[in-house]
Every structure is written in structure tokens, then in C-alpha cells.
Amino acid sequence: MLRPSPAPAPALRSVLTALGSPTAVSEARTPALRAAQGPLSPELPLPVHVLGVRGVAGSAAGGTGATVRPHTRLAGWRFLIRNGDRAIAAADTRLTPDGWSFSHFFEGPYVAATERALIQAEALCTPYQPRLLSVPELYMLTLWLHADPDADGHTAAPGPADLLVPLAPAPPGIAANRPYRVADLLPVLSLRLAPPPLLGSAAPA
Structure with a gap:
């Protein structure tokens, strides 16, 4: 079951204003929104967090023992725009x-x-508390199911009890629509995000 975190009221108001007055925003509506018949409703707000990695120098000289640690930051809130019985577009704030x-x-x-x-x-x-976790460098988006449903949707990094569900299309080698434990997927993503070693630097033992 899902317990969504409430979106900030100004974020919702900005989307409602854009839907009601499309000429007031710089971005044009999408083809699906222009062709929609009937009312459009912003629903299922999800905080969008972006995943990155930080280099952490090890004790070896020249940083050859460096590791990477994943971190997240809140980048926005996303609303699915529903027309009738399905979502036809989304709005980002x-x-x-x-x-x-x-x-x-x-x-x-x-x-x-x-x-x-x-x-x-x-x-x-x-x-679970639903969130979105974006990995821009890998062109990847996952549904992040946070195990503390009462947490502040603005904060916290993925925890050991959380689930990550890669959305289709997922990067090669990662199955879409399958729930992964954080301990299983996050190291894979961190490895792919880690910068390559500098030319001429010694390989770690």
C-alpha cells in the first residue's frame, strides 16, 4: 500500500494555473494535452530526487583507494495529469x-x-511512501518506495528497507518493473556513475 507525502501547496497551485492558463507559461502543452477532451486533473504528486555520487578519498597515496558514496537531492515535484481514467502527461515543478x-x-x-x-x-x-529517483547520467528513472511512510518527502537517502523499481525503458542490464532492494541496485548504479580512473594512476590492489 502507498502513503504519498503531500505536495507543497504552491507547487500544486502552479500546475493548476498552468493547466488553466497555458498562454501564461513559456512551455507549450504537449500533443496529448492539446488533444484531450474533458477535464485535466493533476494527481499522484511525487517528490523527484536526483541520485549522484561523491568521491571519498582513501588512505592510499594519490587517492587510489578512493570510493564513491551515493547521495540524493530533492529536485522537484511531479504530478501525473489525468484525463478520464488514465494519465496522459506529467507536470514538473x-x-x-x-x-x-x-x-x-x-x-x-x-x-x-x-x-x-x-x-x-x-x-x-x-x-511505503512513493517517490521518484532520477539518475540523469544513466537516463534512468525509478519508483522509490521509502519504507518510512510518515517521513518528510523532502529528505532522506534510500535506506536498507527501501525498494527501487526501475521504470521502462531501463538501462541495459537492469530489469524494468522489478523491485530491487537498495543493497542490490544502489552499488550497481554507483559503479556506473563513478568516474573512470585517471590515466597513469595505479590500479587499486
Whole structure:
């Protein structure tokens, strides 16, 4: 079962304003939104966190013992735009010096994949807080099921009890629509994100 974290009220208002007054925003509506018949409703708000890695120097000279540690940062809130019984697009918001504001509409495979993953996660017996974890360098998006459903959706890194569900299309070698334990998937992502060793540096033993 899912217990979504409530989105910031200004973020929701900015999306409603964009839907009601598309000429007031710089980004045009997507083809699906322009062709939609009937009301459009922003639903299922999800905090979008971005995954990166930090290098941590080891004790070896020249940093040859360096390791990487994953970290996340909140990048925005995403709303699925529903028309009738399905989501046809999504709206992203971002944090500015003046608060949360509308960023852009978009559509594509991740919209349907997100909706599908949320429906599957709703059937789980364990309560989770749904989030999105983006890995831009790998062109990857996952549904992040946080094991503390009462946590602040703005904070926290993936924990050992969390699940990560890669959305289709997923990078080669990573199965889409399959829930992974953080301990199984995060090291794989960290390895792919780690910078290559400098030419001429000694390989770690």
C-alpha cells in the first residue's frame, strides 16, 4: 500500500494555473494535452530526487583507494495529469528563490510506466511512501518506495528497507518493473556513475 507525502501547496497551485492558463507559461502543452477532451486533473504528486555520487578519498597515496558514496537531492515535484481514467502527461515543478513554481509539461514512456508501477506498488502489503529517483547520467528513472511512510518527502537517502523499481525503458542490464532492494541496485548504479580512473594512476590492489 502507498502513503504519498503531500505536495507543497504552491507547487500544486502552479500546475493548476498552468493547466488553466497555458498562454501564461513559456512551455507549450504537449500533443496529448492539446488533444484531450474533458477535464485535466493533476494527481499522484511525487517528490523527484536526483541520485549522484561523491568521491571519498582513501588512505592510499594519490587517492587510489578512493570510493564513491551515493547521495540524493530533492529536485522537484511531479504530478501525473489525468484525463478520464488514465494519465496522459506529467507536470514538473521546481524550487526557485520565490518558492515552488511550474517548470514544464511532458509526455512519453515514463508517464505510463510511473502509473503502472504505482498501481503495482499499491497492491503490496507493506506501507511505503512513493517517490521518484532520477539518475540523469544513466537516463534512468525509478519508483522509490521509502519504507518510512510518515517521513518528510523532502529528505532522506534510500535506506536498507527501501525498494527501487526501475521504470521502462531501463538501462541495459537492469530489469524494468522489478523491485530491487537498495543493497542490490544502489552499488550497481554507483559503479556506473563513478568516474573512470585517471590515466597513469595505479590500479587499486
